[in-house]
Amino acid sequence: MTVKDSRTADELLDAVGPAFGKLRRTSLLEVENPISAKDLSRTLVLNLIQEHNREPGSEVTVGRVAELLGTDPSVASRMVSDIIKAGYLVRAASQLDGRRTVLELSPQGEELMTRFRKHQRDAFDYITADWSDSDRLDFARLMLQYVDSLDALKTRGLAKDA
CATH class of the missing domain: 1.10.10.10 (Winged helix-like DNA-binding domain superfamily/Winged helix DNA-binding domain)
Structure with missing residues (x-):
């Protein structure tokens, strides 16, 4: 189930941090x-x-x-x-x-x-039971990509320990 979010790009990006806190x-x-x-x-x-x-x-x-x-x-x-x-x-x-x-x-x-x-x-x-298979897999891929990028910060020296 894909729902169009009416928030602006900034509102969406500002909501990411609190969303991670809920995970x-x-x-x-x-x-x-x-x-x-x-x-x-x-x-x-x-x-x-x-x-x-x-x-x-x-x-x-x-x-x-x-x-x-x-x-x-x-x-x-x-x-x-x-x-x-x-x-x-x-x-x-x-x-x-x-x-x-x-x-x-x-x-x-x-x-x-x-x-x-x-x-x-x-x-x-x-x-995610009511999500489409495509949305579930997209979310999983993007979450893993995010975590991989966090781990990559160690090699770039931008984070003490990701």
């Missing part, structure tokens, strides 16, 4: 196998760790979590401690520097992220 709330939709609000907040950190641990030669420490979240190290430390207590993260010795401790998802953390990804897909399907 995370889609994870709270009551679709099949919901994620608790507490686990939802944990997925923010788990996703960062999972994503950065996939990069060759990259290891994530509590300090790195603080940098990625743009928060104080003590806040990141409390968040990480909570996630470890919940069983979703484990501390491990660094393979690059044995004196450092790095963070890795536990099997339970991997399972939570698998459930979270399914929940995100279910929410997307639910929200």
Whole structure:
């Protein structure tokens, strides 16, 4: 279902920021196998760790979590401690520097992220159920293009950490 938006170009572009702020709330939709609000907040950190641990030669420490979240190290430390207590993260010795401790998802953390990804897909399907297939795929392509452009800022040096 395509609906013509009557807002001006500036109004549309000004509305993008607040719209992005609402996107995370889609994870709270009551679709099949919901994620608790507490686990939802944990997925923010788990996703960062999972994503950065996939990069060759990259290891994530509590300090790195603080940098990625743009928060104080003590806040990141409390968040990480909570996630470890919940069983979703484990501390491990660094393979690059044995004196450092790095963070890795536990099997339970991997399972939570698998459930979270399914929940995100279910929410997307639910929200866009009355959209045309073309609109759904266009939105998905443009969202991924946006995220790829954000990641590209790292190589251009325009963002500390996208």
